[in-house]
Amino acid sequence: MRLAKLYVRTAVLALLATAACACHTAQKPVSLLPPAKAPSLKPTAPPVQVPTTAAASSPARVEDDSSQKSDRTESAPASGAASTSNSDPVADLIARAEKEYQAGLANHQAGKTEEAKQNFDNALNALLSSNLDIRSDERLQEEFDRVVAGVNQLYPGGPGADTEAEQKSEPAPIDETNGLTPAPDAGVKAKAQAEIKNTNSDLPLMMTDQVAGYITYFSGRGRGGFERAFSRSGRYHDMIVATLKDEGVPQDLIYLAQAESGFHPLAVSRVGARGIWQFMASRARGYGLSHNMWVDDRQDPEKSTRAAAHHLKDLYNQFGDWYLAMAAYNSGPGTVQAAVKRTGYADFWELYRRNVLPKETRNYVPIILAVTIMAKNPSQYGLDEVLMEHPSDYDTVTINYPVDLRLVAECVGSTSGELQDLNPSLLRLTTPRVGKFELRLPAGTEDEYQTAIASIPPDMRLWWRYATVHPGDTLASLARNYHTTAKSIATANHLEDTELETNAKLVIPVAPGKHPLNDNATYARRITRYKVHAGDTVESVADNFGVSPQMLRRWNGLHGDSLRGRRVLALHLPISPSAHDAEEASSRTKSKRPKTTETATVKPPATKSALLEHLPTEQAAVVHHKVKSGETLYSIANAYRTTVATLKRDNRNVAVIRPGMILIVEPSR
Numbered sequence: 001m002r003l004a005k006l007y008v009r010t011a012v013l014a015l016l017a018t019a020a021c022a023c024h025t026a027q028k029p030v031s032l033l034p035p036a037k038a039p040s041l042k043p044t045a046p047p048v049q050v051p052t053t054a055a056a057s058s059p060a061r062v063e064d065d066s067s068q069k070s071d072r073t074e075s076a077p078a079s080g081a082a083s084t085s086n087s088d089p090v091a092d093l094i095a096r097a098e099k100e101y102q103a104g105l106a107n108h109q110a111g112k113t114e115e116a117k118q119n120f121d122n123a124l125n126a127l128l129s130s131n132l133d134i135r136s137d138e139r140l141q142e143e144f145d146r147v148v149a150g151v152n153q154l155y156p157g158g159p160g161a162d163t164e165a166e167q168k169s170e171p172a173p174i175d176e177t178n179g180l181t182p183a184p185d186a187g188v189k190a191k192a193q194a195e196i197k198n199t200n201s202d203l204p205l206m207m208t209d210q211v212a213g214y215i216t217y218f219s220g221r222g223r224g225g226f227e228r229a230f231s232r233s234g235r236y237h238d239m240i241v242a243t244l245k246d247e248g249v250p251q252d253l254i255y256l257a258q259a260e261s262g263f264h265p266l267a268v269s270r271v272g273a274r275g276i277w278q279f280m281a282s283r284a285r286g287y288g289l290s291h292n293m294w295v296d297d298r299q300d301p302e303k304s305t306r307a308a309a310h311h312l313k314d315l316y317n318q319f320g321d322w323y324l325a326m327a328a329y330n331s332g333p334g335t336v337q338a339a340v341k342r343t344g345y346a347d348f349w350e351l352y353r354r355n356v357l358p359k360e361t362r363n364y365v366p367i368i369l370a371v372t373i374m375a376k377n378p379s380q381y382g383l384d385e386v387l388m389e390h391p392s393d394y395d396t397v398t399i400n401y402p403v404d405l406r407l408v409a410e411c412v413g414s415t416s417g418e419l420q421d422l423n424p425s426l427l428r429l430t431t432p433r434v435g436k437f438e439l440r441l442p443a444g445t446e447d448e449y450q451t452a453i454a455s456i457p458p459d460m461r462l463w464w465r466y467a468t469v470h471p472g473d474t475l476a477s478l479a480r481n482y483h484t485t486a487k488s489i490a491t492a493n494h495l496e497d498t499e500l501e502t503n504a505k506l507v508i509p510v511a512p513g514k515h516p517l518n519d520n521a522t523y524a525r526r527i528t529r530y531k532v533h534a535g536d537t538v539e540s541v542a543d544n545f546g547v548s549p550q551m552l553r554r555w556n557g558l559h560g561d562s563l564r565g566r567r568v569l570a571l572h573l574p575i576s577p578s579a580h581d582a583e584e585a586s587s588r589t590k591s592k593r594p595k596t597t598e599t600a601t602v603k604p605p606a607t608k609s610a611l612l613e614h615l616p617t618e619q620a621a622v623v624h625h626k627v628k629s630g631e632t633l634y635s636i637a638n639a640y641r642t643t644v645a646t647l648k649r650d651n652r653n654v655a656v657i658r659p660g661m662i663l664i665v666e667p668s669r
Contacts, residue, residue, distance in 0.1 A: 090137050090139055090140060091139075093126065093127065093140070094139060094140065094143045096126050097123045097124075097126045097127050097143055097147065098123070098143065100119045100120070100122040100123035100126060101119070101120065101123040101147050101150070101151075103119045104116045104117075104118075104119030104120040104123065104151070105150075107119055120147070120151045121293075123147050124144075124147060124148070125292070125293070127140065127143065127144050127147070169266045169267070169268040169274075170264045170266050170267045170268065171267070171268065171269075172260065172261055172262075172264075172267040172268060172269040172270075172273065172278060173225055173229065173259070173260070173261065173262045173267070174259060174260045174261070174269065174278065174364075174367075175269050175270050176225075177214070177217075177222065177259065177363075177367055178330075178359075178360040178363040178364055178367060179360065179363075180217065180363070181210075181213065181363065182213040182214060182216055182217040183213055183216070184209045184210075184212035184213040184215075184216055185212065185216045188212055188215050188216045188219065189207065189209070189212035189215075191380070192207055192211070192212060192215050192373055193207045195373060195377050195380060196373065199373065199376050199377060200376075201250075201252050201372060201376060202250040202251055202252050203250045203252045203253065203322055203369075203372060204322065204323070205369060205372065205373060206349075206369065208349070208366065210352075210362075210363070210366035211366045211369045211370050211373070212370075213366070214363075214366055214367050214369075214370035214371075215370045215373065215374060217370075218370060218371070218374060219374075219381060225262065226371075226374070227383070227386050228262060229258050229262035229263055229264075230258070230375060230378075230383055230386055230388075231386050231387060231388055231389055232262060232263040232264065232389055233254070233258060233263050233375075233388070233389075234388030234389040234390060234391075235263065235389040235390065235391055235392065236257075236263055236276070236301050236305075236391070237254065238391060239301065239302060239305065239391070240254045240257065240301075240305050241254060243302070243305045243306055243309055244305075244309050246309075247306070247309035247310065247313060248313065249309050249312050249313050249316070250322065252372055252376070253309075253312060255368055255371045255372040255375055256277075256308075256312075256326060256329070256368050257276050257277055257305075257308070258371050258375065259364075259367045259368045259371050260276070260277060260278040261275065261276045261277070261278055263276055264276070265299045265300070265301055265424035265425075266299060266424060274296060274298040274299060275296075275298035275299045275300075275301075275304045276301055276304055276305070277298075277304045277305065277307070277308035279298045279304060279307065279308070281298075283311070284297065284298050284304075284307065287307035287308075287310055287311055288303075288307060289303060289304060289307050292432070293427065294426065294427060294428065294430070294431065294432040294433065295425050295426060295427065295432055295437070296425055296427055297425055298425075299424045299425045299427075300424065300425040301424070303425070311329065312325055312326075312329060315328045315329060315333060318333055318337075319333075319336065319337075319340075319346065320346070321346060321347070321348065323347075323348035323349075323365050324336055324340075324346065324347075324348050326364065326365050326368060327348055327351075327357060327361050327364060327365055330360065330361045330364040331357065331358050331360070331361040331364075335357070335358065335361070336351075336357070336361075339351050339356040339357055342356055343356055348365055392421070392422060393442075393443035394422050394440040394441060394442060394443055395440070395441045395442070395443055395444065395445060395446035396438050396439070396440055396441075396446075397438070397439045397441060397446055397449060397450070398436055398437070398438050398439075399431065399436065399437055399439050400435070400436050400437075401431075401458045401461060402430055402431050402432060402433045402461060402462050403430065403431050403439075403453070403461040403462065404429060404430050404461065404462050404463070405419045405420065405423075405426070405429045405430065405431075406429060406465070407453075407456065407461060407462075407464065407465055407466060408439070408441070408449065408453075410452075410465060410466040410467065410468075411448065411449050411452035411453055411466050412441055412442060412445035412448050412449050412452070413445075413448075414441075414442050414445070415628070416429060418442065419440075419441075422440040422441070422442070423439065423440050430462060452466055452505065455507050456507060460509070462512070463509075463510045463511070463512045464492075464507060464508060464509050464510055465482060465507075465508040465510060466505060466506070466507060466508065467482075467505070467506050467508050468503060468504070468505060468506075469500045469501060469502055469503060469504045469505075469506060470502065470657075471502050473500055473502075474498070474500065475489055475490060475495075475498055475500065478506070478508065482508045482510055483510065483511075484508060484509055484510050484511065486498075488509045489506060489507075489508060489509065491509075492507045492508075492509045493506050493507055527570050527571070527572065528570070528571050528572065529568050529569070529570055529571075530568065530569045530570075530571060531567065531568055532563050532566050532567055532568065532569060536563050537561045537562065537563060538552055538553060538558060538560070538561045538562075538563060539561055541563070541569060541571075549561075551571075551572075552569065552571055555569075555570055555571055555572065556569050556570060556571075623640065623664075623665040623666075624662050624663070624664060624665075625640075625662065625663045625665050626661070626662055627657050627661040627662075627663060631657070632657070633647050633648070633657060636657075636663065636665070640665050642665065642666070646666065647663065647665065650663075650664045650665065650666055651663050651664055
């Protein structure tokens with residue numbers, strides 16, 4: 001019963017992976033609507049009354065009627081047949097989802113649990129995997145909320161949202177750059193024209209006003225984004241170049257990826273294209289990239305690079321020209337083919353002059369040429385001083401069971417953030433529930449992982465934990481931290497003695513759905529005010545500050561996960577028990593000063609384990625540091641240029657620190 005709830009919660013979060021975003025950022029999960037009553041079982045799906053003239057969600061780019069759809073304009077439902085001029089794609093999509101939902105209700109009533117779960121899964125996937133924006137049409141939003149609420153009531157309980165935390169996406173750079181038409185600088189153009197003559201490239205390079213305009217842009221206002229992408233390219237350069245060469249396509253097409261995504265595997269465009277190569281869902285499926293609630297192969301750098309090389313090769317074979325192939329990669333082969341037929345010219349620049357291509361496609365090729373010219377002449381553009389990232393070494397383990405990345409991190413002495421970086425195709429903090437998955441681990445840790453995970457029952461690897469004993473730890477304290485019992489820990493580890501050896505490894509049995517949510521944390525008295533940003537949710541803000549969602553809702557009178565309409569949140573920072581008295585003492589010493597309210601503007605950290613909040617005070621910048629695995633008082637003191645004695649003084653002579661503790665730090669001035 002609880003497994004189906006897992007599907008529902010993750011499906012809600014999966015809305016992030018497919019919904020287009022007008023503000024260039026990935027949206028957060030929508031809140032679940034609590035059903036007023038149990039869903040009724042109907043023999044057939046209710047008819048969807050939609051006027052034939054109702055407008056469906058408009059695609060971002062216009063397609064022709066070619067059988068090959070644009071990568072950016074797949075407005076028809078993913079699994080449906082081509083709509084006729086009299087049909088409404090929204091109504092068709094709702095009908096398909098409703099049919100699966102009703103079948104699920106029937107199977108649930110008949111006691112066919114697995115079949116019902118599959119039906120509900122199909123209903124949600126039909127809504128989520130189409131390229132219609134659920135939030136843009138009230139009918140779709142109502143259907144989605146109704147299905148989620150109904151299934152949620154049928155399968156109460158189950159894992160908390162913490163288990164299904166989703167990766168945070170990044171806006172795709174191409175959305176910003178191809179919406180610009182920067183003016184060229186005459187000097188920049190002349191310089192670039194001379195450089196082309198001495199530039200070796202397996203792509204044809206041309207200098208036009210449009211190309212020069214983008215070189216001017218990337219050298220000035222857009223330089224920051226260009227340098228970050230150029231630096232990140234070091235992580236994937238060798239792999240991409242080797243793959244392109246192996247597939248027989250120009251190796252300098254690597255700069256198409258730089259223009260599209262800035263080499264960010266989690267990049268998402270306004271219309272839902274994902275990954276380094278910005279594949280739309282249906283195009284990705286055509287090249288063997290799968291996508292479900294757990295894994296999106298578009299975010300796998302190696303798999304998506306292979307698929308992109310195949311796709312580009314197919315486009316070149318169709319058009320016989322790399323510029324047209326790149327244009328077709330952007331707007332779809334049908335769009336380019338229609339422009340060629342309309343004008344009789346199979347030449348990109350002629351199509352550009354005749355204005356028969358979409359604006360963003362006209363800009364697309366000049367952007368790639370500008371990026372290529374600059375990247376292949378780093379010294380001329382001051383790029384030779386950019387620090388390049390290095391490829392990550394890793395071990396690969398093929399698993400056929402679901403496992404929580406936090407458990408994996410504990411097994412190998414890593415962090416869940418590092419594991420997400422190594423496994424960007426995972427949409428959340430767990431591996432798929434069924435089937436095989438190639439799990440990447442930090443280099444040299446495969447044997448360590450296999451040894452540790454063997455002590456965890458396969459059906460408990462989403463719930464149980466694997467802890468290292470720190471000085472001062474007891475069975476009772478570990479039980480409190482993990483919301484379990486001392487007896488269950490002792491039984492799972494066959495312990496006869498209650499004394500724990502420092503640095504020993506212990507299996508921590510945690511009941512499904514009972515992960516600690518920090519409800520027992522001690523919170524500072526002082527109020528911190530947080531300015532709400534687009535895309536924030538209760539879950540994301542709570543996670544960023546290290547507080548529980550329940551407490552954040554209580555402090556602000558919130559219900560659900562949405563922060564729509566809220567501009568400021570009030571919260572109290574969590575502190576370690578030993579720091580509580582220090583915080584109170586600090587408050588007493590400052591009681592004669594005028595009362596102030598701190599303001600913190602938080603940018604989500606690169607990894608959840610790296611959370612560090614800086615909050616201003618009247619004198620020094622007091623820091624609330626969240627202790628990470630492996631840290632000591634000495635290492636923290638060194639990081640802040642203070643002393644262990646000062647740390648202890650400010651935190652009531654704390655002697656033992658554990659991951660997750662919040663310490664007050666006053667850096668030396």
